[in-house]
Amino acid sequence: MNVNPVLLSIPVYFLLIGIELLIQAFRKRKIYRLNDAVTNISCGITQQVTGAFFKILTIGAYQYVFENWAIFEIPNTWWSWVLLVLGVDFFYYWAHRMSHEINLFWGGHVVHHQSEDYNFSVALRQSSLQTLWTFYFYLPLAIIGFDTLNFLFVSALNTVYQFWIHTETIGKLPKPIEYIFNTPSHHRVHHGRNPKYIDKNHAGSLIIWDRLFGTFQEEEERPTYGITKPLNTWNPVWANIQYYTDMSQQLKHTQGIVNKLKVIWYKPGWRPEEQGGYQSAPEVNSGNYIKYDNHPSLKMNLYVLVQFIIILALSSIFLFTESNYLLVEKLFFSSVIIWAVGQFGVLLDNNPRWLKLEILRIVYAAVIIGYLMNQTWVWIVVAGYSLVSLGWYFWIISDQKQTNSTVSKA
Numbered sequence: 001m002n003v004n005p006v007l008l009s010i011p012v013y014f015l016l017i018g019i020e021l022l023i024q025a026f027r028k029r030k031i032y033r034l035n036d037a038v039t040n041i042s043c044g045i046t047q048q049v050t051g052a053f054f055k056i057l058t059i060g061a062y063q064y065v066f067e068n069w070a071i072f073e074i075p076n077t078w079w080s081w082v083l084l085v086l087g088v089d090f091f092y093y094w095a096h097r098m099s100h101e102i103n104l105f106w107g108g109h110v111v112h113h114q115s116e117d118y119n120f121s122v123a124l125r126q127s128s129l130q131t132l133w134t135f136y137f138y139l140p141l142a143i144i145g146f147d148t149l150n151f152l153f154v155s156a157l158n159t160v161y162q163f164w165i166h167t168e169t170i171g172k173l174p175k176p177i178e179y180i181f182n183t184p185s186h187h188r189v190h191h192g193r194n195p196k197y198i199d200k201n202h203a204g205s206l207i208i209w210d211r212l213f214g215t216f217q218e219e220e221e222r223p224t225y226g227i228t229k230p231l232n233t234w235n236p237v238w239a240n241i242q243y244y245t246d247m248s249q250q251l252k253h254t255q256g257i258v259n260k261l262k263v264i265w266y267k268p269g270w271r272p273e274e275q276g277g278y279q280s281a282p283e284v285n286s287g288n289y290i291k292y293d294n295h296p297s298l299k300m301n302l303y304v305l306v307q308f309i310i311i312l313a314l315s316s317i318f319l320f321t322e323s324n325y326l327l328v329e330k331l332f333f334s335s336v337i338i339w340a341v342g343q344f345g346v347l348l349d350n351n352p353r354w355l356k357l358e359i360l361r362i363v364y365a366a367v368i369i370g371y372l373m374n375q376t377w378v379w380i381v382v383a384g385y386s387l388v389s390l391g392w393y394f395w396i397i398s399d400q401k402q403t404n405s406t407v408s409k410a
Helices: 010-027 034-069 078-101 103-113 131-144 148-161 175-180 184-191 208-213 236-252 257-265 298-324 327-348 357-373 376-409
Strands: none
Touching: 034 131, 034 148, 034 236, 034 298, 034 327, 078 103, 078 131, 078 148, 078 208, 103 131, 103 236, 103 257, 131 148, 236 257, 236 327, 298 327, 298 376, 327 357, 357 376
16 A cells, blocks of 8 residues: 555645634634744644654664564554554554653654644644654564554554644534543643643544553643753754754763763653752743744745645645655755755744855745756756746845844834
8 A cells, every 4th residue: 555644644734724714703813823834834744754764764763673673464454454553553552652761862852843733734733753762662563563554544544633623613522432542631631741641642543552551531621832952043953953952051060971871761851869859841921921932024034834735735846746856956955955944934033144155045046946857858947946936035124124224223
């Protein structure tokens, strides 16, 4: 079954995001912020692009175990599919739970929790590094004898299911559904940074695992979303590595090999006694809590949105055609995409230090895409793209300079 439900569901994802935007308009309730939504989706783009390289390791490992160590030959029957669905969800629960309870793994999962909003775009906010720490949780399924393609298909379905639970527009569902399945109510708890909600409701599709293993928490008061130490940037590239830079500093200032290992393998927040001991999650005062939010000009927001849509289309082309390219070509193609989403974060952060890099990015993207596709019409398109983008961008930054100059004189 050589289809990827995650990629095939992309149009449905954006349809649901559109529905939420309509709900926002009709209810006059702020559900989306442009900067947050662009960053969320950019993290998803980065994860999918890097996944094109990591799958050699992750899928290859599953296939190797299946070919060499499988105990049984599982036939394609209705009961084998039921067992596989339950097995994938069971091991997802433990992979997800350990991603919250082991500091090294949390660094690969924290990206998904960084958003301070909660909407369908948050479902797309995924880490590029998490798969490195979680893929081997599923290897028992290969040992049992579940075929690699069947496993990938069911695992992708499990991922697709979890998209719809990232919303505040759906309240609690009837009790039988809430008791068995993971729902928006249960998953809102999981994304809360309130101490009572932290490390709860790790389920993928079935909440029964949390009920069985003692990690279930009912939704009571509305959660405050995000992480205990806010990221405070819209840069999706930095979002993927920030936690590990902090961890490296923690390791540097922690004495003794045993304590260093504990920093890596114990729960997030663990510290040796001389550094104050375990740092528990602080209480949240939702009334005084202010979300991170920078305000570049309306012109800059519009520019980023249009450029983002272009990169979104380019990412789709890459994901559906990456098998046609050599490794070095894929590296160059992916660099265009990852640089772009990182640069958009810089622009949304309104960071003047790196504004001029956008000029270089535009030229780089045009040259690389033109070279890789190497057709006359493509060169014409990228040349036009470069001229329009550069002209538009120079107009924006010159206008900003004039505004800043006027303000300083006043």
